Amino acid sequence: MDLGLTETQELLKNAARDFLENECPEQLVRDMEEDEKGYSPDLWGKMAEQGWQGLLIPDTYGGAGFDFLDLCVLLEEFGRALVPGPFMSTVFGGAIPIMQIGSEAQKQEFLPKIASGDLIFTLALTEPSARFDESGIQTQAAVSGNEVTFTGTKLFVPDANVADYLIVAGRSGAGVTLGIVATDQPGVEVTQLVTIARDKQAEVKLNGAKGQLLGTDGGGWAALQPVLQHYTVGECAYLVGLSQMDFEISVDYAKERVQFGRPIGSFQAIQHKCADMVTDVDGSRFIMYKAAWSLNTDQADKQMAVNMAKAWTSEATRRVVAHGQQIHGGIGFTKDYKIQLYYRRQKRAELAFGDADHHRELVAQQLGI
Amino acid sequence: MDWADSPEQAAFRTDVRQFIKDRLPGRYRDMKDTGSENAGWQADRKSSNPEANQAAKDWATALAERGWIAPHWPKEYGGAGLTTIEQFIYNQEMAEAQAPPVGGMGVSLLGPTLIVHGNPEQKAEHLPKILSGEVAWAQGYSEPGAGSDLASLQTRAVKDGDEYVINGQKIWTSGAQYSDWLFALVRTDPEAPKHRGISFLMMDRTTPGLTVRPLTDMGWAQPFNETFFEDVRVPAKNLVGEENRGWYVGMTLLDFERSGISGAISHRRNIRDLIEFAKTDEGKARSRLGEFTTLRHEVADRHIETEILFNFAFRIVSMQARGLVPNYEASMNKMYGSELAQRVSRTGTKVFGLFSTIWQDQQKWGEQNAPYSAMGSRFTHLYVRTVPLTILSGSNEIQRNVIATRGLGLPRG
Known part of the structure; x- marks a missing residue:
């Protein structure tokens, strides 16, 4: 231990x-x-x-x-x-x-x-239903030997604008099926979305897009579970670093910003916010690493650990960046000041692979309630 | 990062579990958890019930055989000299089994303080009696006018020959009604700056002029007391450390496991028991979990939050095992754990709706209400009993101040 x-x-x-x-x-x-x-x-x-x-x-x-x-x-x-x-x-x-x-x-x-950095990949999972469960996969997959052909619309696909390959989840007669699809073919049409974090997400229209079968026909959903578990914890890790930095910037600001003749960080109203921020950041860090460790060592309750980590981290880091904005006052709302960069990106990662409501429901189910 | 036991840690854990299985008296094993104050060792040893007396004695004897009454004390003083990780595992397993700790404040505070600050005579006189369970100690720090601002305490001790004469009042002296001795902070120099005029004194509770009056709390229990001092004469040899240095003696950061793991264990047990109860026929008739998804999610949140508290506890003990001294981290545990305790009890009362108004207390009011209580009113009891947790041992406002100033380096207000 x-x-x-x-x-x-x-x-x-x-x-x-x-x-x-x-x-x-x-x-x-x-x-x-x-x-x-x-x-x-x-x-x-x-x-x-x-x-x-x-x-x-x-x-x-x-x-x-x-x-x-x-x-x-x-x-x-x-x-x-x-x-x-x-x-x-x-x-x-x-x-x-x-x-x-x-x-x-x-x-x-x-x-x-x-x-070597020569290839960029992305996962084309979600669709206009914006669901993370199996029923969200409606794109058609037609399997022929080792080849699979996809037709349908994928939405919120990160970095599709620069990806060389997509890993696409579609549905064949056998169930959810995965394929590795090159983006440089006529059957792949990428339209970039403008997002809150100005990260690059896209709508990807697949119109008879051909690729290699990845795994087995119909075995895609089971195969995706460990992928999604790792991806979800990865988003948590990103959120931990993001919120740690937002917190550090805010504490530094509270030490420097003077009002009523003293640093605002000497006021208990600000101090107690900072104490709550560090509690949320530390709590996020350990629950994230616990989930990462559970995956790394293949613990029996790893799925639960992942759900708990994303449920907690999604909301705790949102509380952190909200406090960060409040501590900064008006200057924090301007584009020129850096704190807003964290605030906007937190929301993207909070929503990625399910927010707290999504994961809390899964925790409740696993608890048997 | 590793949440698993090493082979040595796993072996020690098995040893503790087996010991509990073999030696924990039936009285503590079969105790139904109703969220009320469970009979503890301190009350049992003074109880008029012979079965309770015997259980307290047997358990103390069993623990003493292993040096486990004070597992964190060095071996030379009769402890088990366990490492911080072993102490942690010991505390974890005892809390899982709901085994009552033996020795109270004598083991947790006075003994370690004497080991650091006591003279050889004081150690020889008091430590063995703590370890044998012969003497129980209570702590007299807080006063009606000295709560968060403890150093403003006014109970006065005046040197008269080879005695101190004490006048004043303490409050919240937990367990003083079951105790044999008190240790207290008293003012010996009213002219000095407030932290530098305080001394640390030990006194026999039966000393003339010393009166202990139990206070009844809002849950009809009597966990603590008011203690009055009227010309109480205490031998000067009972001064621990130097005169007027008592603040520093009392505030010594004692080097033992301070993760607060038992809180996390009890919150998780309460949630687990709630979920299990809600699945029974009786539970279904009482619970509203099937009715409101928001309530299911609230229970899930409480479960997740206990995971946070477990990790905070693991963090503290990991730091200690690496030779680091926890700073703001200990305040964070206290703050988070106490607020979580209140949230868990609130969620529990929400789950049972109107049934949560029932206050079942068999000892006081017999079986009345029993058919309508949910889980023996456990969450209703906790809803009241967790109120002081955010206040005692440094209120959560003080804890947040400590985190912000000592931990984050924000300027003091």
Whole structure:
């Protein structure tokens, strides 16, 4: 029993923090909001040199062979720096599904290129029903041998504008079926959405889009569960880093901002907000790592751990960024000041893969109520 | 990060579990949890019920054999010298089994304080009697005029030859009615700055002039007392540490497991029992869980929040095991745990609707109401009994101040 980081994790955390402070400054975050691609290929290449896209990928496929807890340590730093771009899409929507359910040939074809930063992936899961359960998958999948053809509309697909491949969930006669679909074909039409965080999400129309079958015909929903569990915890890790930074910026501001002749941080009304913020951030961090550990060590109650982590983290981090805005007063509402960057991004991640209501319901069901 | 026991920790856990299975007296094993104050060791040893007396004695004997009355004390003083992680596992298993701790304030506070600040005579006289369960201690810190601002305490001690003469009043002296000795903070120098005129004194509770009067709380229980001092003469050799340094003696950060794990365990048990009860026929007739999804979600939230509290406890013990001293983290546990206790009880009362108005208390009022109570009125009792948790041991406002100033470095107001 030990809730501290390992030496390797400390090193990874410090290296990532130093790297991102230099390579992913606030200005880049702002520029990418307006950028058509939404990411910096230069930064993407440097991240690959750090071994990050392939952090989880075994070294036999060109990766670094770290474990999922290590990845969550890195993602906390990504949340802190608000790293823009298709990192999570590629790791959770590409590397992990291929590692878990891909054939040997698919692993050899894709994993080394993901690790080297040469391929961008994303998961095309949700549809206009915006549901996260199996009934939400209505896109048609027609399987013929190792090939699968998709027809339907996917919505809220992250980073589809720059993805080389989509992992698509569709429905065949046998049930939910997955396929790896190249985006450079006429049957794939990507329309970008404008979102609260100015991240790049898209509507993806699939009109006879062809791809490789991933896993088995009809085995897609079961195969997706571990993918979604990891992805959900990854979003939690990002939220932990984001809310930690929002909290630190707010505390610093409370120490500097003077009203009535004293720093506002000397007022108990502000102090108690700050105490509540750190409680929410710390609570989010440990429940996230508990879920990550449960997945990493294949605990029997891992699904419950994931649901609890996202239910809690979604709301706790929202409380944090709301307090952050209140502590900053009027200046925090301006576009020029940095705190709003965190506020808007928190909402995206809060809603991704189910908000607190969604996961709380699943917790209630597992508790037997 | 690792939530699992190491092989050594797992072996120790098995050992503690087996010990409880073999030695916990039936009285504590079969106790029905109604959310009322359960009979504890302190009350049982002074009880007029012979079965209670025997249980208190047997349990103390069993624990003493292993040095587990004071598992956190060093071996040389008769403790078990357990590491912080072992203490944590011990506390966890005892709380899971709802086994009553033995020794009260003597074990938790006075003993460790004497080990750090006491002289050899004081240690020799008092520590063995704490460990044998012969002497129970109560703490006299708070006063009617000194709550959150404890250092403003006014109970006066004047040196007269080789005695101190004490006059004044303490309040919230928990368990003083069952105790044999008190330790108290008293003012020995009214001219000095408030923290520097206080001394730490021990006194026999039967000393003439010392009166203990139980206070009845809003739940008809008597957990604490008012204690009055009228020319109470205490030998000067009962001063612990130096005169006028008592504040620092009393506030010594004692080096033992302080995760507060037992709170998390009891909240989780209450939620689990609530859910199990609601599945029974009787439970279905009382519970509104089937009616309102909002209530189901509220129960789910409480369960998730206990997970947060467990992790806060694990964090503290992990820090201690790594040789770090918890700072704001301990305040956070107290704050979060006490507020969660109130939320759990509130959620429980919501689940049972009107049935939550029933206050069943067999000891006081017999079987009256029993057919209409839900879970023996457990959540109704808790709804009242958790009220002081956000007030005692440093109110939650004080805890938030501590987190903000000591933890986050915000300027003091």
